[in-house]
Amino acid sequence: MFRTGKSIAPARNHPPGRDPATDRAPGPPTGRRHTWPALLAWLILIAIAIPLASQRAPHSRDNATVELPRGAESTRVAELTDRFPDGDLADGILIYARPGGLGPADLAKVEADRAALAPLARGPIPAAGRSVDGAAITLVVPLDAKARDGRTPADQARKVRDRARAELPAGLTVRLTGPAGNALDAEDAIESTGRTLTLVTVLVVAVLLLFTYRSPILWLLPLVCVAVALLLSRAVGHLLERFAHLTVDDGNTITVTALLFGAGTDYAMLLLARYREELLRHPTPYTAMRVALRRALPSIAASAATVAAALLCLLAADMGFNHTLGPAGAIAIGCGFVVTATLFPALLVVLGRRVFWPLIPRHGAEPTARRSIWPRLGRGVARRPRLVWIGTSLALGVLAVGALGIETGLDDAHTVVGEPDSVAGQELLAAHFPAGRSRPVRIVADSASAEAVTHALRTVPGVGTPGAPLRSTDGTLVEIRAVLDIPPDSAAAADRLSAIKAAVHAVPNAHALVGGPTATGVDKATAQAHDRRTVIPLVIGVVFLILVLLLRALVAPLLLMATVLLSYLAALGVSRHLFSHVLDFPAMDVQVMLVGFLFLVALGADYNIFLIHRIREEARTRTHESAVLSGLTATGGVITGAGAVLAATFAALTVAPQVAFIQIGAMVALGVLIDTFLVRSILVPALALDAGRAFWWPAHRRPKTADPRKDPVA
Known part of the structure; x- marks a missing residue:
């Protein structure tokens, strides 16, 4: 904050750490003659982006394999679905159940539903199948698996569910499961999460910005800019999807939105802090903004480039969700940077100093930053930097111990919070019918080998009698479905799947492929393990290289990367205890470790860059120790505020019903808080102080003054 009531004459001597020649140098176009054309250009761009952002290219709208493991056997089976007569169908399985047995009224209800649902079905609805115990009955409704005439598969499934729930006899339970039920619950969850996440994020960020700036106007500008960046990123994604064949996955929207809200707000806060600082030194907002942008x-x-480059490492991933998240996230970060560098400055200079009302920074007013906690914290760290960084590292190491023995992989019953219809339906099916009835193993093979493959399946213990082979429309392939007698998502089912693969792969010239839900789950786990082995080292290498190029040093990047990795491990350890002992999750979703690592390392490097860049700037006119303390003092408040906003943004993901989003949001939020309040505020300054000028090795940084009497911060 600034004292606005007391003005002082502008000092003749330039403040320490500043370069008058740089301040007078030509800067980005922020003069009066540039600002209004820039705003007009943005209005035109927004008008163009609005219709593009709501579109999706036709070739990807019905792609059901986007999130699956790329090139995996189960994915190849899914890609062959369209070649079969029922390839464009998604079964909606209605299961009706009554403890103690179904009565005449229940059976009449089932038959009435069968007749009423006939107009919605793509083909005849088979006769209802009753369980051996007489307590449950199923009705399989074939529905369109693709969007047609503006209706999605979820729309059709919702009509089926609504009809089944209508006029339900007392005591009779009905659930919709199967592929159509799963699609309906997934769409409902994504829509609900998207709305709730946006609302919660906007409210949380607005409150934090109001608390930080105490202005009834200023808090709105970063949110407006983030909204524009989100709109622009979706428009760019659509254009790249249509003309460059970029694969876009709508499932990434929630994660990308959280990332952009957090990072975009951070960028705006960092520029805003520097702009407010320069308003004290320059008579006009235009001059202040030019210097603020230059500095x-x-x-x-560099921060945006680091995050984007780390995200693009996901292009090496096998898992479809991870592979598509990389470009989507990089596009969003790029759009956030462009908006921060162009639209945000234009809005600020047009509104002038009054945008900070009631705490308006006047030209020549004295800042109060020296009375904040950061100079005292810096001096405390400087007294015994080695003891501080060793102690902090040990504390983080203790937190990281919790990551030992972490378990990954959730069964179907624990992928969402609560009990959606499709999950409850699966449980009813498992209780009254063979466990894998609704999710059979699918084997696709050459049609000439149909009999041999069927015979091979019969030799596998625990596999029900295979159904009759279904031929493809061109007659070259057959699909055979086999039902397991155990839950399809269990560890035993994975072993049974291995036996099935061994049996059918041994059939000569069959070219058999094994797919279905069980095979997809196994392939997902394999792909995620590959991605962790491949992407994590790649991200570490890319971020380290960027830091080396940016800092033109080796020691500093090595120390900074060590702090980032330690921060990640600490967050992982704390998260494991949170998930196990507080939220009662049996394991961590397979996506969390990689996505959490990516965000924490990339965003942690962000704060490293902000802090070290300011220290380098101060080192032009100060001793090394004084530059570190001055950099911490200048950036401590804004980095802490930015970290709080980023943590709150990801914490908003915990309102989602999907456990994967809850875990990603909680882990990233915890990691950002650890990074902000321990690593960036204490550990990094202590390491920099203890290393001395060797911190910049092999670069030689000789301060222009080493006399502490001439250095106000020393």
């Missing part, structure tokens, strides 16, 4: 934009650009 803050390089670190923001």
